Amino acid sequence: MNKSTMNYYSTHNPVHRVPFSEAVVNGLAPDGGLYMPEVIPSLPENFIASLSSISNEQIAFTIARPFIDENFPDRLLRSIIKDTINFEFPLVQLDDQTCSLELYHGPTLAFKDVGARFMALVLRQIANTIQQEITVLVATSGDTGSAVAHGFFQVEGIRVVILYPDGKVSALQEKQFATLGHNIHAVKVDGTFDDCQRLVKTAFLDAELRKQFFLSSANSINIARLLPQTFYYFFGWKQLQKKESVVFAVPSGNFGNLTAGIIAKKMGLPVKAFVAATNRNDVVPQYLHTGNFMPRPSVTTISNAMDVGNPSNFARMLALYEENWSLMTKDIYGYAFTDDETLQAIRQVYQSSSYTLDPHGAVAYLGLKKYQHEHPGTNGIIIETAHPSKFPDVVENALQQPLPLHPTLQGLQHQQVQSVTCSSSYDDFKNLLVVLK
Numbered sequence: 168m169n170k171s172t173m174n175y176y177s178t179h180n181p182v183h184r185v186p187f188s189e190a191v192v193n194g195l196a197p198d199g200g201l202y203m204p205e206v207i208p209s210l211p212e213n214f215i216a217s218l219s220s221i222s223n224e225q226i227a228f229t230i231a232r233p234f235i236d237e238n239f240p241d242r243l244l245r246s247i248i249k250d251t252i253n254f255e256f257p258l259v260q261l262d263d264q265t266c267s268l269e270l271y272h273g274p275t276l277a278f279k280d281v282g283a284r285f286m287a288l289v290l291r292q293i294a295n296t297i298q299q300e301i302t303v304l305v306a307t308s309g310d311t312g313s314a315v316a317h318g319f320f321q322v323e324g325i326r327v328v329i330l331y332p333d334g335k336v337s338a339l340q341e342k343q344f345a346t347l348g349h350n351i352h353a354v355k356v357d358g359t360f361d362d363c364q365r366l367v368k369t370a371f372l373d374a375e376l377r378k379q380f381f382l383s384s385a386n387s388i389n390i391a392r393l394l395p396q397t398f399y400y401f402f403g404w405k406q407l408q409k410k411e412s413v414v415f416a417v418p419s420g421n422f423g424n425l426t427a428g429i430i431a432k433k434m435g436l437p438v439k440a441f442v443a444a445t446n447r448n449d450v451v452p453q454y455l456h457t458g459n460f461m462p463r464p465s466v467t468t469i470s471n472a473m474d475v476g477n478p479s480n481f482a483r484m485l486a487l488y489e490e491n492w493s494l495m496t497k498d499i500y501g502y503a504f505t506d507d508e509t510l511q512a513i514r515q516v517y518q519s520s521s522y523t524l525d526p527h528g529a530v531a532y533l534g535l536k537k538y539q540h541e542h543p544g545t546n547g548i549i550i551e552t553a554h555p556s557k558f559p560d561v562v563e564n565a566l567q568q569p570l571p572l573h574p575t576l577q578g579l580q581h582q583q584v585q586s587v588t589c590s591s592s593y594d595d596f597k598n599l600l601v602v603l604k
């Protein structure tokens with residue numbers, strides 16, 4: 168494992184290769200492809216066998232080291248990791264064959280905290296190296312904004328501008344990303360989420376603006392958000408009692424989480440299979456059944472962080488399976504579920520295991536049970552991506568009882584939103600970027 172040699176290629180052009188830092192700053196490759204590590208390093212066999220006696224920080228360091236170049240010396244990488252995973256990743260037993268890996272103990276109560284924090288600290292180092300402030304632009308319809316805001320909060324050398332559509336983000340979500348201040352600027356756009364995305368895209372194409380500011384984007388396709396998501400598959404494994412025939416069920420939207428799981432398996436984690444669980448936005452389960460990938464507009468569901476009609480990480484999944492459908496279907500089983508089934512699963516697991524699932528975790532649970540029905544004797548881990556109290560309406564509707572508000576969310580109620588407003592015109596947005604300090 169030589170730490171200095173890893174480059175990243177574009178899924179649109181395997182010849183285009185760049186070092187880690189460039190892949191992070193670019194986000195998307197200039198040809199529109201996604202960056203992928205040119206090799207998936209394998210871990211020593213004894214690493215897996217001894218996982219339960221290794222600290223999470225050491226596990227994460229061992230996994231991350233070969234992916235990241237020498238601009239990040241060991242000491243720095245260790246400190247980035249320490250700050251990224253400074254919360255718990257408990258594995259909770261639901262029944263004989265099912266555990267829930269809770270990824271929601273970070274600041275915004277969802278797994279996206281891990282990737283956002285890691286990316287923020289990586290960008291801080293890059294800003295430091297180039298001796299220039301980096302402006303991070305991100306459009307959000309909710310959850311991404313809060314993970315990015317908290318991940319980048321008070322990170323030196325970085326200014327974050329979060330665009331969100333006026334009136335289309337819940338009050339609680341808005342408070343999660345628009346109350347922080349300091350280097351986090353929230354911009355409420357008089358328009359739709361698509362307008363927000365257009366403003367960000369136009370800014371990236373604006374040569375004049377880019378002379379003035381060093382721009383980067385924190386969207387979910389960034390390789391620095393993806394890589395640290397491999398860690399928690401190892402954290403889950405480490406806590407398992409039964410380590411035979413292990414299956415991870417992943418509630419999926421853009422399929423970043425699942426892609427990270429596939430990378431973990433390729434590195435040597437002995438996973439039997441993955442369940443790709445979705446709501447009615449079932450483009451990937453359909454692909455797994457038929458071999459045809461047919462993106463389509465998303466529909467709204469109660470597991471709304473997975474309402475994605477054209478999953479951005481699908482190209483990475485294909486790359487990991489050499490564009491080969493039959494290889495992919497040996498590892499990944501796709502299932503999709505309706506909102507009614509999701510509500511029923513929340514109710515049923517509460518009754519049988521006294522455990523409250525969030526709507527996304529509930530979709531994973533349903534997928535796992537369907538898989539286990541076809542494959543008895545397997546040990547399943549569902550990835551619980553968010554704390555149930557982030558979705559009080561859905562969970563209270565399922566359980567027909569009030570849900571206590573998480574203390575983190577309680578504290579937010581008294582915070583003041585500090586966003587500035589902007590029309591959906593690019594010129595207005597550009598003028599705003601110049602004055603935001």
Ligand SMILES: *Cc1c(COP(=O)(O)O)cnc(C)c1O
Binds near residue numbers: 418419422424425527
């Ligand atoms: C983002 C998100 C997902 C989907 O994750 P992908 O990596 O995009 O598949 C699932 N659950 C929650 C709560 C999320 O915020």
